[in-house]
Amino acid sequence: MANELNKFSRTLTQEVSNPAAQAMLYAIGLTEEDLKKPQIGIASTGYEGNPCNIHLNGLSVHVKKGIQANDMVGLIFHTIGVSDGMTNGNDGMSYSLPSRDVIADSIENVVSAQWYDGLITVVGCDKNMPGAIMAMARVNRPSIMVYGGTVRSGVWKGKKLDIVSAFEAYGQKITGTISEEDYKGVIQNSIPGQGACGGMYTANTMASSIEALGLTLPNSSSFPATHEGKVAECVAIGAAMKVILEKQILPRDIITKKSLENALTLVMALGGSTNAVLHYLAIAHSAGIELTYKDIQDISDRTPFIADLKPSGKYYMEDVLALGGVQAIIKYLMKEGLIHGDCLTISGKTMAENLEDVVDLEFENQKIIHRISDPIKKTGHIQILYGNLATRGSVAKITGKEGLKFEGIAKVCDKEEEMLEAFAKGEIKEGQVIVIRYEGPRGGPGMPEMLKPTSAVMGAGLGDKVAMVTDGRFSGGTHGFVVGHISPEAYEGGTIALVKDGDRITIDAESRELTVHVSDEELAERRKTWKPLTPPFIEHGILRKYFKNVSPADEGCVTDK
Known part of the structure; x- marks a missing residue:
């Protein structure tokens, strides 16, 4: 039976033309009987x-x-x-x-x-x-x-915690809604092991x-x-x-x-x-x-x-x-x-x-999983949105708890760091659609996650008052009104690269629309003067290889196409 199961390893362990391989396997402690397995x-x-x-x-x-x-x-x-x-x-x-x-x-x-x-x-x-x-x-x-x-x-002062608790504590710290003791307590106790x-x-x-x-x-x-x-x-x-x-x-x-x-x-x-x-x-x-x-x-x-x-x-x-x-x-x-x-x-x-032998899920004594007849949302929270802001598509995470549609005025940030600086200065306001661009697969490079910006917004109590769109990604820990994976990305000349502060943006999870309300003619004029922001870290090494080979987000960001 063993010989039928070692169809690949027998190339090294059994073929007479590979004595050096067998010698090395003996050297790591395998026996002649082991080499048949x-x-x-x-x-x-x-x-x-x-x-x-x-x-x-x-x-x-x-x-x-x-x-x-x-x-x-x-x-x-x-x-x-x-x-x-x-x-x-x-x-x-x-x-x-x-x-x-x-x-x-x-x-x-x-x-x-x-x-x-x-x-x-x-x-x-x-x-x-x-x-x-x-x-x-x-x-x-x-x-x-x-x-x-x-x-x-984890737990701090009787409240259960996890990693996102630590991220959101930053937003609370910036807005002055958490004491220094509690800030440190959350960080030190969020992850117990x-x-x-x-x-x-x-x-x-x-x-x-x-x-x-x-x-x-x-x-x-x-x-x-x-x-x-x-x-x-x-x-x-x-x-x-x-x-x-x-x-x-x-x-x-x-x-x-x-x-x-x-x-x-x-x-x-x-x-x-x-x-x-x-x-x-x-x-x-x-x-x-x-x-x-x-x-x-x-x-x-x-x-x-x-x-x-x-x-x-x-x-x-x-x-x-x-x-x-x-x-x-x-x-x-x-x-x-x-x-x-x-x-x-x-x-x-x-x-x-x-x-067959798995116990049936019961609903009387637990509140974690709802019946399909009484869902949190009748359809999935992940929605694929299209529009002039994402002609190849984008991925929205909308649970419905913050609503299904958001329309607001663009606050444009080139890179995540610029958004966090604006947040620290109090420039993130209710009614804004925060645009974080040049964070795509090539422009990032590496399509970074935006958990820190979303956690800051949630910690500041703005989760249902602002929206966020990006050509980067969002963490699984993200919640709020967010749209990521915008394709084409800013570095490739996608429309997100042309958005300006004050532009009106509509995000609609029901019609699956992601639109910046700027005419095609105006976008064409803006494109004439647009130049891509050169991504950092791409002069050599792994990020240069990734930058040169990665496919767009709507193709999975694979590197072997």
């Missing part, structure tokens, strides 16, 4: 600098034990991670989105070069997960993702939706990082990997148009991050599947927003486990006809078969 690469994004990732190397050891116990060889390797929480609002954020492609490239590189028969990725922060799934789709060998788990909520940011932010959005995609064990996204179920999941990975090796169930068997619809349906139902749009476009590209903005809008149109989770709601990811976890939510959506139950998963069973 399948080899599984275990890719960890663990590193000490981020609570989302600090524990992943330890989880990888448990994964390896489960692999060895099932008569396979597990070999741990590592790739990078970048903390979105720590880089938000500073130049480090230009490196965040590029890290997704570095992660995908490096995992593909190692698995392909080392001839591994299968792949397990142990991941935590925002870009780890899409990068891992992109790599799985590229190499197309039996693969499973393990999510490191969400962090527990290991695990990814605790709301339905990008990490938990991607983890739960990848579970709906079928590439994790059931409830991988539900166990907090410190829950005993997380270690048990890691050990159980070995048996699951043996099944998909024997049945040769490959990522491209699991990643299909229908399973992508499942993943995006869960994103809409849970009020997930707009980053999911960007990442699923990239995952679909890696899997050779056509996925468009129209597909995503169609899913949003038919999927009610039903989860009262942070950032726009009250509850945390840690609270979902008590309901039966994400599996119970997926089962409910399937019973309501919103999830395709016939999609294959890494268990070797269909989604419907996996859900």
Whole structure:
């Protein structure tokens, strides 16, 4: 049986023409019997600098034990991670989105070069997960993702906290609505330990939706990082990997148009991050599947927003486990006809078969998940908007809590820093549409997230009084009336580059319109004198490579087209 499972690694371990490879494998402690076994690469994004990732190397050891116990060889390797929480609002954020492609490239590189028969990725922060799934789709060998788990909520003076509490405290500090003691108390107590940011932010959005995609064990996204179920999941990975090796169930068997619809349906139902749009476009590209903005809008149109989770709601990811976890939510959506139950998963069973023994979601004693008949919003919170300000499209995150339409006067800021300076000076006023430009995939470079500006606005109590539009991205922790991913971006000469202070802008989530009320003739006149703002950091290195190769936001910001 082993010889049938080591179809790739046997190139190095069995072929007589590769004695040096075999010598090196003996040198790391493998035996002659080990060389007959399948080899599984275990890719960890663990590193000490981020609570989302600090524990992943330890989880990888448990994964390896489960692999060895099932008569396979597990070999741990590592790739990078970048903390979105720590880089938000500073130049480090230009490196965040590029890290997704570095992660995908490096995992593909190692698995392909080392001839591994299968792949397990142990991941935590925002870009780890899409990068891992992109790599799985590229190499197309039996693969499973393990999510490191969400962090527990923090607390200060009896109030539950998370990472966004720290960001919003800045807005409170600027406006003088928080004491210095409370400001420090919030910062020091927002994050109590290991695990990814605790709301339905990008990490938990991607983890739960990848579970709906079928590439994790059931409830991988539900166990907090410190829950005993997380270690048990890691050990159980070995048996699951043996099944998909024997049945040769490959990522491209699991990643299909229908399973992508499942993943995006869960994103809409849970009020997930707009980053999911960007990442699923990239995952679909890696899997050779056509996925468009129209597909995503169609899913949003038919999927009610039903989860009262942070950032726009009250509850945390840690609270979902008590309901039966994400599996119970997926089962409910399937019973309501919103999830395709016939999609294959890494268990070797269909989604419907996996859900047979899952407890039904109950509604009497919990307020986190609403019935579809009584949703928070009748359609999804993610809306694809078009207009003269976004001729190739844009991605809005509108829960309805701040209304469905906003019309205001433009306050134009070249780069995020200019907006934060204006905020500190008291120049951000009620009724404005704050335009933050030159933050796109090329103009940023790296399409930075705008969590610091949105958190400042929310902390100042302006969340329903101003809107914000950008060719950059918004964090999963963002809430308020926001539109990102504007394409074409300012650096490419998109209309956002031509907007001036005082222009009237309309954002309409119902008609899906994003319009600056300036005539075509006036825009043409402005274009005659327009010159792009040269993005920083592109003279050499990774950001230069990214600048030269990245596709537009509406194509997923991929670098291998």
